[in-house]
Amino acid sequence: MKNTEKTNLAERNPVEDIDQIVRRHNVNRGATIPILQDIQNTFGYVATEALTRVSDLTGISESELYSIVTFYSQFRLQPSGKNIIRVCHGTACHLAGADKITESVMHETGAKAGETSEDGLFTVEKVACLGCCSLAPVVTVNDETLARVTPDKARALVIESRDAEKEKTGCKGECQHGKPAV
Numbered sequence: 001m002k003n004t005e006k007t008n009l010a011e012r013n014p015v016e017d018i019d020q021i022v023r024r025h026n027v028n029r030g031a032t033i034p035i036l037q038d039i040q041n042t043f044g045y046v047a048t049e050a051l052t053r054v055s056d057l058t059g060i061s062e063s064e065l066y067s068i069v070t071f072y073s074q075f076r077l078q079p080s081g082k083n084i085i086r087v088c089h090g091t092a093c094h095l096a097g098a099d100k101i102t103e104s105v106m107h108e109t110g111a112k113a114g115e116t117s118e119d120g121l122f123t124v125e126k127v128a129c130l131g132c133c134s135l136a137p138v139v140t141v142n143d144e145t146l147a148r149v150t151p152d153k154a155r156a157l158v159i160e161s162r163d164a165e166k167e168k169t170g171c172k173g174e175c176q177h178g179k180p181a182v
């Protein structure tokens with residue numbers, strides 16, 4: 001299972017990157033969503049600091065930008081976890097028990113849908129049809145698609161991923177972001 005690549009604001013020159021993105025869209029108010037999409041593609045999420053900078057450059061109020069980011073589920077205000085678990089909630093998967101799968105994943109990770117677990121290992125998302133309805137219910141973990149998932153299988157995959165991470169980091173107990181606790 002490949003982990004997602006994340007680049008957080010602290011690792012880049014965020015102001016320069018954001019300025020370039022906004023300039024690319026000609027500081028155009030009509031390009032608000034593409035600007036926010038580019039920011040998310042660049043950093044993996046849309047930080048509140050990024051909203052402030054976009055607001056300064058475009059004149060769009062921070063509260064308006066914030067309401068766009070919170071309205072569309074494609075946007076994330078926090079960095080994503082190392083593993084992104086997407087549970088399909090399209091019609092076929094819904095009928096095949098997607099709700100119970102999501103509940104199971106949320107329970108095991110401790111993260112609600114749209115959020116990241118405290119240990120930074122999992123982001124849980126509810127998504128629309130993934131285009132492979134004959135395999136319903138479907139879950140993807142990063143770039144891997146899992147077919148006919150049950151709540152128990154979903155729970156097991158979270159536990160396996162967590163155990164694999166502990167093994168990789170040598171963590172024997174409480175971990176934060178894969179690093180041994182101090």
Ligand code: FES
Nearest residue numbers: 088090093129133
């Ligand atoms: S409804 Fe889930 S893959 Fe289509």
